[in-house]
Amino acid sequence: MxxxxxxxxxxxxxxxxxxxxxxxxxxxxxxxxxxxxxxxxxxxxxxxxxxxxxxxxxxxxxxxxxxxxxxxxxxxxxxxxxxxxxxxxxxxxxxxxxxxxxxxxxxxxxxxxxxxxxxxxxxxxxxxxxxxxxxxxxxxxxxxxxxxxxxxxxxxxxxxxxxxxxxxxxxxxxxxxxxxxxxxxxxPALVPFTLENVLKNLAGVAIESEVCVGNKKFLENILWTHKGLSGPSILKASLYWESKSKVKINFLPKSDIYQILKDKNKKTLLNALKEELPIRFVEEWLKLFKLPLNRKCAELSGDQKELLVKVFHHWEFIPSGTEGYRKAEVxxxxxxxxxxxxxxxxxxxxxxxxxxxxxxxxxxxxxxxxxxxxxxxxxxxxxxx
Ligand SMILES: Cc1cc2nc3c(=O)[nH]c(=O)nc-3n(C[C@H](O)[C@H](O)[C@H](O)COP(=O)(O)OP(=O)(O)OC[C@H]3O[C@@H](n4cnc5c(N)ncnc54)[C@H](O)[C@@H]3O)c2cc1C
The missing domain is CATH 3.50.50.60 (FAD/NAD(P)-binding domain)
Structure with missing residues (x-):
């Protein structure tokens, strides 16, 4: 030996x-x-x-x-x-x-x-x-x-x-x-999240977003996938994520939706937001929350504006899990x-x-x-x- x-x-x-x-x-x-x-x-x-x-x-x-x-x-x-x-x-x-x-x-x-x-x-x-x-x-x-x-x-x-x-x-x-x-x-950590209701139409769409887990915040891209969410902001957040806990996303971290509605008040909601975010995402997201894509920004109700703030600035979800060790970097x-x-x-x-x-x-x-x-x-x- x-x-x-x-x-x-x-x-x-x-x-x-x-x-x-x-x-x-x-x-x-x-x-x-x-x-x-x-x-x-x-x-x-x-x-x-x-x-x-x-x-x-x-x-x-x-x-x-x-x-x-x-x-x-x-x-x-x-x-x-x-x-x-x-x-x-x-x-x-x-x-x-x-x-x-x-x-x-x-x-x-x-x-x-x-x-x-x-x-x-x-x-x-x-x-x-x-x-x-x-x-x-x-x-x-x-x-x-x-x-x-x-x-x-x-x-x-x-x-x-x-x-x-x-x-x-x-x-x-x-x-x-x-x-x-x-x-x-x-x-598994530095790993994509899986979602219960996956928005398959969004697979491949990347958005610069702020992802928040507990008191940790990450401002980089997120990426919609066929199983849920990935991208550097999400992978980083996964390191701090405890099973069944909430994750928050701000899809418009560098602007204020009230200001966008005010500045573009003559445009439809879809046209106003597609200048800020990928159109595929805006369409799907507005439909998902039953928001009127083609209504002029100036004509939106107070409740609708509040909902916009909630789903674009403070969207909260609980991942159903992660893609596991097969996809985890660490x-x-x-x-x-x-x-x-x-x-x-x-x-x-x-x-x-x-x-x-x-x-x-x-x-x-x-x-x-x-x-x-x-x-x-x-x-x-x-x-x-
Ligand atoms: C896809 C991917 C991308 C990554 N990108 C980055 C990056 O860009 N930057 C970064 O900092 N980190 C990155 N990481 C993480 C980084 O690769 C690891 O943290 C790092 O390699 C850990 O080094 P290590 O030597 O401790 O372990 P490893 O690199 O995992 O090495 C362990 C070795 O032990 C061997 N081994 C295991 N069991 C046995 C056994 N029974 N007998 C003999 N040998 C055995 C394995 O085959 C392996 O070669 C990435 C990870 C992955 C999966």
Whole structure:
């Protein structure tokens, strides 16, 4: 049985980054990846362009039962550190809205850069799905194909449950429980909402809207789908959404419907609103709430104006659910951070056992926050394995 200093389970963003830096410290590292290739989520991320970090990384952009947990790792290895890392690889990037950084050489550029950075004392084995782990003075890691490996330190970098087609398994959670760790309930997040009464005619319509969940507000596009609602505002809201709770949408966040009616009082309601919003949406929405499309704005009753305010500025609904792990960019919840050191990522219960990346109960908002967490937590663990 081959013996290593460190075995890392999972060659995603966190596992690869940890492997690179642990090996740079001279450790003999083995990364075991269940899928046929490494970094599958990196490849699909950001629509293939990898939103690898954000200019504005603060703990406020992360959800965890312990909101302080992410602070240490994010300050030990910052967004600027990762920007330097990719710049040294001659990769370039561009900023999209809200500080999101995308790689000009696309996701493949990031993955190839990571793979190129792996030192020779770090071995990467793909198609090597871990089945179980045991501990007796050292860790023994067994694969589904019967092979097994030994190491002094074990890093669990197995990610969450989303996108099972890309290799996600629950092995990380099982290992955590095996060593006595508590779990924070997992749910799909950064995921489209499903609606009971879907407005199929609206599928494909995008509207810049303000979406509100609890005290969180997001002003970006929403997108009507065949199953309900998606788009960045909705995906962000889903991170904070509790099942059966209300979501509010303001379809006209930058204008006031009373003012529109006043300014366009000679126009019909449909003609007035189609200058502000996609016509397909205006038609469907007015019909749905039995509002008179062809009545002049000046002739609308007080009740009708009130209804317009309600359905265009303060539309409230309860999603019937979400599109689940199949469509979720991330998993909210995971290994409870209270039993893990925020400074080293080492288990407080089991020596030389580390958890990094999405397997932990740290979930970032859409916008490069999840990759930054993977880089930061992976880097930190690499210093201590
Ligand atoms: C479609 C999509 C787009 C996204 N876009 C972005 C984006 O642009 N920006 C951003 O910040 N975040 C994005 N994310 C989220 C981001 O990809 C994840 O948060 C990040 O990849 C987590 O890194 P990780 O290393 O912790 O886990 P993962 O990247 O999920 O890696 C875990 C690895 O462990 C392997 N594994 C699992 N079980 C086993 C086992 N039993 N044996 C061996 N290996 C195993 C998996 O195959 C996988 O390769 C996106 C996610 C998705 C699904």
């Amino acid at each position: 081959s013996k290593y200093d460190v075995i890392i389970i999972g060659a995603g963003a966190a596992g690869l980054f940890c492997g690179i830096h642990a090996a740079k410290r001279g450790r003999k590292v083995l990364i075991l990846e269940g899928a046929k290739g490494p970094g599958k989520k990196i490849l699909v991320s950001g629509g293939g362009r990898c939103n690898f970090t954000n200019l504005d990384i603060t703990p406020n952009f992360y959800v965890s039962q312990n909101p302080h947990f992410c602070k240490s790792a994010l300050s030990q290895y910052t967004n600027w550190d990762f920007i330097s890392f990719i710049s040294e690889l001659n990769l370039t990037y561009n900023e999209k809205t809200l500080g999101q950084l995308f790689c000009d050489q696309k996701s493949r550029g990031i993955l190839e850069g990571l793979l190129k950075s792996i030192p020779s004392n770090c071995e990467l084995k793909v198609s090597s799905r871990v089945n179980e782990v045991s501990y007796e003075d050292y860790y023994k890691v067994s694969l589904t194909n019967g092979d097994s490996f030994q190491a002094d330190s074990l890093v669990v970098a197995t990610g969450g449950l989303s996108f099972p087609g890309l290799g996600a398994t629950d092995i990380g959670y099982r290992i955590a429980k095996q060593f006595g760790h508590k779990m924070v309930e997992t749910t 998993t909210r919840g995971g290994v409870d951070t209270n039993q893990v050191s925020s400074k080293t990522m080492e288990s407080r219960l089991q020596k030389n056992l580390f958890f990094i990346g999405e397997v932990l109960d740290v979930t970032g908002l859409l916008g490069g926050y999840n990759f930054q967490w993977a880089w930061s937590s992976g880097y930190v663990a690499a210093k201590y394995v």
